[in-house]
Amino acid sequence: MLADNLFLKIIERKIPANICYEDDRCLAFHDINPQAPTHVLLVPKKVIPTHADVTDADRELLGHLHLVAAKLANQLGLSDGYRLVVNCRDRGGQTVPHLHMHLLGGRDMHWPPG
Numbered sequence: 001m002l003a004d005n006l007f008l009k010i011i012e013r014k015i016p017a018n019i020c021y022e023d024d025r026c027l028a029f030h031d032i033n034p035q036a037p038t039h040v041l042l043v044p045k046k047v048i049p050t051h052a053d054v055t056d057a058d059r060e061l062l063g064h065l066h067l068v069a070a071k072l073a074n075q076l077g078l079s080d081g082y083r084l085v086v087n088c089r090d091r092g093g094q095t096v097p098h099l100h101m102h103l104l105g106g107r108d109m110h111w112p113p114g
């Protein structure tokens with residue numbers, strides 16, 4: 001079940017987070033329940049509930065998120081590799097209804113994912 005939009009509350013500084021990057025279009029902060037030594041969530045400031053809700057109007061924003069993810073990975077010392085994950089809706093394991101990218105690194109990743 002998708003819960004409340006916690007990430008909008010973090011963007012609006014209504015609840016605290018360990019923020020590691022911000023610009024006019026997105027915010028990145030450390031996951032409260034990390035699944036790897038580095039686990040950062042990268043979220044657009046625009047509210048897009050799920051990956052399935054993106055439109056052509058979001059093309060530039062989506063590209064921006066990927067560029068920021070690559071820069072953040074480098075800044076966080078993940079030049080030997082990392083994983084980006086976008087969970088989409090209930091069967092994709094999404095729990096917060098605000099599009100976000102998980103940036104995971106600092107350990108070997110396995111395939112297939114759970």
Ligand code: 5GP
Pocket residue numbers: 006017018029030031032033034041086087093094095096097
């Ligand atoms: P999803 O399951 O929607 O793809 O990812 C949601 C992520 O948000 C989870 O990894 C979860 O640990 C993280 N999360 C949930 N609540 C909070 C919170 O209040 N603060 C932070 N920093 N992360 C949260």
